[in-house]
Amino acid sequence: MLSSIVRRLLQTIGVVLVMSALVFAALYLIGDPVSMLASPEATEAERELIRQSLGLDLPLWHQYLIFLNKAFVHLDFGNSFLTGEPAMRLIFERMPATLELATAAMLLAVLIGVPLGIYAGLKPENFGARSVMTGSVLGFSLPNFWVGLMLIMVFAVFLHWLPAGGRGPVEAFGPIQLSVFSWEGWRSLMLPVATIATAKCALIIRVARAATRECLPLDYIKFARARGLSETRVLGVHLLKNILIPIVTIAGLEYGQVFAFAVVTETVFSWPGIGKLLIDSIITLDRPVVVAYLMLTVVFLSLLNLLVDIIYTILDPRVQSKAGA
Amino acid sequence: MDIALESPAVRAKRESMLRVFAEQFLSSKLAVLGLILLVLFLCLAILAPWIAPQNPFDIGTLKIMDSKLPPGSASSSGAMTHWLGTDGQARDVFSAILYGLRISLVVGLVSVSLAFAIGATVGLVSAYFGGRTDALLMRIVDIQLSFPAILVALVLLAVLGKGVDKVIYALVAVQWAYFARAARGAAIVERNKEYVQAARCMSLSWQRILWRHLFPNCIPPLMVIATIDLAHAIALEATLSFLGVGVPVTEPSLGMLISNGFEFMMSGAYWIAFFPGIALALVVVAINLVGDHLRDIFNPRNEI
Numbered sequence: 001m002l003s004s005i006v007r008r009l010l011q012t013i014g015v016v017l018v019m020s021a022l023v024f025a026a027l028y029l030i031g032d033p034v035s036m037l038a039s040p041e042a043t044e045a046e047r048e049l050i051r052q053s054l055g056l057d058l059p060l061w062h063q064y065l066i067f068l069n070k071a072f073v074h075l076d077f078g079n080s081f082l083t084g085e086p087a088m089r090l091i092f093e094r095m096p097a098t099l100e101l102a103t104a105a106m107l108l109a110v111l112i113g114v115p116l117g118i119y120a121g122l123k124p125e126n127f128g129a130r131s132v133m134t135g136s137v138l139g140f141s142l143p144n145f146w147v148g149l150m151l152i153m154v155f156a157v158f159l160h161w162l163p164a165g166g167r168g169p170v171e172a173f174g175p176i177q178l179s180v181f182s183w184e185g186w187r188s189l190m191l192p193v194a195t196i197a198t199a200k201c202a203l204i205i206r207v208a209r210a211a212t213r214e215c216l217p218l219d220y221i222k223f224a225r226a227r228g229l230s231e232t233r234v235l236g237v238h239l240l241k242n243i244l245i246p247i248v249t250i251a252g253l254e255y256g257q258v259f260a261f262a263v264v265t266e267t268v269f270s271w272p273g274i275g276k277l278l279i280d281s282i283i284t285l286d287r288p289v290v291v292a293y294l295m296l297t298v299v300f301l302s303l304l305n306l307l308v309d310i311i312y313t314i315l316d317p318r319v320q321s322k323a324g325a
Numbered sequence: 326m327d328i329a330l331e332s333p334a335v336r337a338k339r340e341s342m343l344r345v346f347a348e349q350f351l352s353s354k355l356a357v358l359g360l361i362l363l364v365l366f367l368c369l370a371i372l373a374p375w376i377a378p379q380n381p382f383d384i385g386t387l388k389i390m391d392s393k394l395p396p397g398s399a400s401s402s403g404a405m406t407h408w409l410g411t412d413g414q415a416r417d418v419f420s421a422i423l424y425g426l427r428i429s430l431v432v433g434l435v436s437v438s439l440a441f442a443i444g445a446t447v448g449l450v451s452a453y454f455g456g457r458t459d460a461l462l463m464r465i466v467d468i469q470l471s472f473p474a475i476l477v478a479l480v481l482l483a484v485l486g487k488g489v490d491k492v493i494y495a496l497v498a499v500q501w502a503y504f505a506r507a508a509r510g511a512a513i514v515e516r517n518k519e520y521v522q523a524a525r526c527m528s529l530s531w532q533r534i535l536w537r538h539l540f541p542n543c544i545p546p547l548m549v550i551a552t553i554d555l556a557h558a559i560a561l562e563a564t565l566s567f568l569g570v571g572v573p574v575t576e577p578s579l580g581m582l583i584s585n586g587f588e589f590m591m592s593g594a595y596w597i598a599f600f601p602g603i604a605l606a607l608v609v610v611a612i613n614l615v616g617d618h619l620r621d622i623f624n625p626r627n628e629i
Contacts, residue, residue: 015468026484141613143560145567146602153595257473264564279568282483305471
């Protein structure tokens with residue numbers, strides 16, 4: 001088991017290196033920073049001086065190593081062109097808002113999606129189950145921003161029940177600011193969370209349904225029923241334990257996707273998270289922030305994939321023996 | 326995966342295979358409804374210049390006093406009724422939707438066709454040659470698929486800039502991997518069947534075996550992916566345009582129209598964003614209903 005984890009870890013490092021090279025190459029291709037920094041009247045000698053001071057006269061591989069060193073050892077991606085603050089600090093400041101949103105949305109999606117999925121898997125021909133499945137087609141085919149827009153229209157513009165955007169008051173919880181401590185904070189969380197949860201819930205329903213249908217005909221379920229166990233126990237313990245494997249995988253991977261997909265929802269609801277920061281930085285061409293965000297996302301998603309694989313190995317002994325062989 | 330191959334239909338003639346397929350398809354009312362809607366939208370998009378009551382790009386005909394009219398009100402000249410209202414620039418929302426539909430559908434169809442071509446080639450080559458080629462290509466596919474499509478598209482567009490063609494490139498870049506994986510999955514099953522071995526024995530060139538023998542038998546699963554991906558592409562384009570990195574203002578797709586209307590929504594002029602939104606949702610859901618049923622037909626195991 002250890003060897004398979006080490007192998008996956010090495011693979012992850014490989015992916016991160018490849019992606020960082022891609023980001024670096026894109027950065028290199030986009031344009032010459034000297035033309036942006038030097039005044040238009042600068043002589044060639046002055047330009048050369050700037051080039052030297054930025055280390056742009058070094059060979060490409062050397063520049064890449066410097067980039068890697070700065071990025072991974074010092075977490076230094078340069079300062080934002082707009083605010084002058086270090087790009088990484090800007091991102092870390094915004095991160096709690098996105099984490100809060102993603103966590104709440106994933107929890108909601110799992111809490112609603114798993115029971116509905118099991119129900120749809122138990123009686124697939126039932127009218128209720130079919131409605132659930134048709135609903136799930138709607139859930140993941142409708143674009144995220146569309147769902148958000150409709151929620152705003154109904155709950156904020158027509159009914160005036162909930163705020164249309166913004167984060168509401170936040171309170172410090174240790175070093176991070178969270179909005180879950182006040183009713184106002186909850187109110188502003190509701191619509192964005194519902195927007196993300198709609199799509200993710202649809203996916204989890206489908207996964208839970210497929211897993212339920214796969215597990216139901218198996219012997220241990222029949223045996224549990226034959227032992228006269230109550231239906232709640234059969235479903236809640238024996239079935240749930242086994243369908244949790246695919247659900248954990250999907251939920252884990254989707255959690256990472258939500259983290260990045262929050263770009264859309266955060267823009268619709270003006271939620272001050274990292275997704276909104278990314279889109280603002282792309283539009284204002286604030287390159288250091290974009291690069292920092294990308295590198296962070298690459299590392300985060302790769303680690304998440306690794307983590308899901310490891311949990312998978314622990315939950316499902318069959319994977320372990322296969323990988324260990 | 327190949328119900329069509331194992332069912333009695335394969336033994337009958339080609340026409341009856343089509344009929345079996347048609348019967349299977351017609352068995353789902355929702356899918357038929359989706360298909361009808363889809364055909365309707367295609368007709369509307371193609372005929373837009375002839376059926377739209379107003380050319381929304383002809384600035385000369387727009388009168389500023391007609392702006393933000395609610396649905397059903399008559400224009401100031403009394404010449405026409407704006408059934409779905411007008412937007413901030415006095416454009417008839419219904420006409421704008423018809424033209425927007427064109428751009429959304431063109432972007433979707435072109436990007437899916439290109440992604441299909443690239444992905445199928447990669448997938449077939451990967452499955453046919455196997456070994457190192459396969460491992461390398463599928464590793465690239467895996468890595469690509471582990472990053473959210475929206476993020477990859479956003480970054481590409483940040484580098485490429487705005488434009489309909491650039492949106493198409495970005496969509497192709499995020500979608501080819503799905504086709505590659507599906508094509509490989511189908512081709513790996515087919516590769517070891519007798520007809521491929523027979524073709525190999527005849528020492529046909531690998532290009533010929535790939536395209537004339539393997540490819541036709543991998544089409545059904547790829548068609549399912551293509552349908553579902555079309556909906557995905559249209560939704561993604563709308564999202565990108567909504568975020569302001571997609572199509573330019575001069576060629577507004579449905580997403581762009583929704584984005585334009587969003588700022589007016591707070592002041593109560595909901596129709597400017599709402600009706601394009603409904604049109605977008607209907608297109609995407611219609612395609613998905615068709616795709617979902619196609620998957621049930623071609624792939625009875627229906628994993629997710």
